[in-house]
Amino acid sequence: MTLQDRYPVALRLYPYRRSGDQDAATPVRHPVVIAGGGPTGLAAALDLGRKGHRVVVLDDHEGVGLGSRAICFSKRTLEIAHRLGPGPGMLERGVIWQKGRVFRERDEIYSFDLLPEEGHRYPAFINLSQVQFEKFLFEAIEHARGEGAEIEIRGGNRVDAIEARLDDIGIEVMTPEGAYNLEADWLIACDGARSPVRNMLGLGFKGRVFEDNFLIADVRMTADFPTERWFWFEPWFRSGDSALLHKQPDDIWRIDFQIGWDIDREKELKEENILARVDAMLGEGVEYELVWSSIYTFQCRRMERFRHGRVLFAGDSAHQVSPYGARGANSGVQDAENLAWKLDLVLRGLAPETLLDSYDAERVQAADENILNSTRSTDFLTPKSEISRAFRDAVLTLAARHSFARPLVNSGRLSVPCTYGGLPGFGPDRLGQPARSRPGAPAPDAPVNDGYLLDLLGGEFTLLGLCLDVPEASQVDGISVAGLALDDASVGDTLRERYLGEAPSAAYLVRPDQHVLARWPELDPDGVRTAIRNAVGKGGE
């Protein structure tokens, strides 16, 4: 079948170009092939490419799809992007926000501040269109290529068939000039919620569909609403059962209307009907322009396992959640980061392939956390029965009167990174406190000298000495461990509170993905060796 665009392309970043592989007599073998050039695929390609691996990204389109789709990028995503390069540019381009207000009819019943504490390089969230986010990743890939990274994005290359074998994967690719074949040691499927790779392997994707439709409209207008997330239950302007207003860069505003289950989709998507809803919300005389619109339904589901031999699923192909909570693209980027360092060690022969099973275990746990939160939000937004509506309304009524009910109001619990708990490969925790920096947790940021702690961590294992000395660099079974010693003068109050608590000193071992692996009150070289062996799947050897 010939190649056809499934959606309009906003930026033609990687037009089709004939590859030498198409003229090879026998299929060319690549260590890593990534199916899909969305946020997850590009982040994985960039991370692996920077670590020195040859990566081919196959995308059936020639660039970034139109429409803003994902708009809220979380602190953790920005921290990952910082390590990969484009974080500061994203921060500068994006709209920073951390406050949200919740209304019922006209009355504000609740407000929240997502990051009321200081001492982080990145804010809780920025709003940026997915188009821009992908463009930043693409530019970072171009930059990395300039420095020698072997990352190749092949636009107009559609994966049409897959043969998963014991030692490699055969991939049939369709292009505007016909089909060709590739071989890959590893295939990362970042090909979205409808994942063709998943379907080709006949793998399931089970979960819940929520019986409601949501109309998204992105409008361009000059308005002086504050940069906050505004959410209405039963809005006074009656454009939906709920509504959301959120600012993006370039005077674009995201509006979401909950419009019910039994709708005439075509009718609702007519521009005049969308405009009528927006007019009612914004009031008379507000000038705006409709930029993009779409109707979607919620699904919360995941694959049973994210690793199938040499095929690894990441992002929406592996799990899908409702958009309230900003848990889609953000969790995809976190999947990519979790996978990249593990695949790096496996490709370099420093860790057994079973290390990739920990990718599955950890990111399944993260997906379940996201699905749980997303399902709870959706159950609040879309009551399924008379009694669930009665309780929802009771919460809203009481929240306006008494503070106790405000934490029960659920208009979306916004994405925070998963703390991996109860899984093998972490520990020991000989320090015992503070809780927020325990093994499994993402290392909290904190100011250090003129910069931030997370600038100094990540990419490889790091042994962090707080008020104690650690070796500058060491190796465990060929795996590099960077050393970072911060003396009394460098350990400020914030760092002390987040990492030392009551203790006078501590040694932290941090994974390449900036999750805490283990911690001790004193330096324990044998403990460090054992912890790293456990972390890379060589425990018990």
Next chain:
Amino acid sequence: MTLNLEPNMSDPDGFYEALLKAHEGLSDRESVELNARLVLVLANQIGDPDTLADAIEAAK
């Protein structure tokens, strides 16, 4: 905190009367709404998740 399923009200008849009075003149729908609010107020007073889970079980 463990769920107390022994008598604990100093004035059971008084409470029962107040409960019925609160519902007087309400439609079924309004009564459902009042009960829902009351459950939430009482649940917050208990607070502890294990006790609340036990209470839900005891009420089934």
